[in-house]
Amino acid sequence: MSFKRLTIAFLLAAVPASAGSIAPRDGWAVHQTSKPYEELILDVKAAAKAEGLNVVTQAGPTGAAASRGITIPGNRVIGLFNNEFAVKILALSTAAMIEAPVRMYVTEEDDGSATLSYKLPSHVLAPYADEGGAELAGLADQLDRRFALIAEQAQK
Template identity: 70%
Template sequence: MRYMLACLFLLAPTFASAQTIAPRDGWVVIATTKSYDQLVEDVLAATTANKMGVVTQAGPTGAAAARGITIPGNRVIGVFNNDFAVKILGLSTAAMIEAPIRFYVTEGDGGQATLAWKEPSHVFAPYMDEGGDALSDLAAQLDDRFTAIADMAVK
């Protein structure tokens, strides 16, 4: 009996199931009918089309597979551009810790992907006393830009 339980515990980490991202304060979450791979590709293309840059990409899916663990598609895509960076840095050095702002693409149990992100105005909210109305305006512009990227990517 102990042997069987030990085997179950050893096998348990080889598969992690998908979880739905629940709506939460300051986040936008969009379920799509697209596949994970297609949505990642479309987010990358929409980012460039909206004059933003892909600064970082990270996800545990490939590394987990190399370890024999199967998990659903999971990618974080950091998006920003130098124009926003220079302007924000001029308003709040501390606020730049938040750049790049990230899109999060996840794969659900049925293979359909979800796109989520924290709204830039939410991300930069802790720095508004320091950055003032100018930072608020830039964050609102970033909100619009991220919404445009998402709208294009999920179509």
């Protein structure tokens, strides 16, 4: 590799990778906060527990990128669900369970604050309405309310 290519590769690796803030979009809730990234993650987890949902999964590329020498803003996906919803949804639509757990997304902004966003559970489960009918829509609405309460509590 030439010196020029090596220099460019080094400079690109040193530049923080970011696609910017999450913009409002159809079927999503996006909450800009003044909280630091790590604090918002902890507060989402605590609020989820208070609303009867469990943290089922967590994933984010930030740490792995850092181990490769790449700096990116904090980025964490937190999957939330519980067995009560799982059993009820499975009774209505086996296919709908591919969407569990429903996820919240915490992203770090350039100023150090964090944004909490998520697809509304009713939006996530809408493709299964033909199978699950009004009962599935009702469960999705219950999840919408819990997610809204989690977001509200986590932002305080």
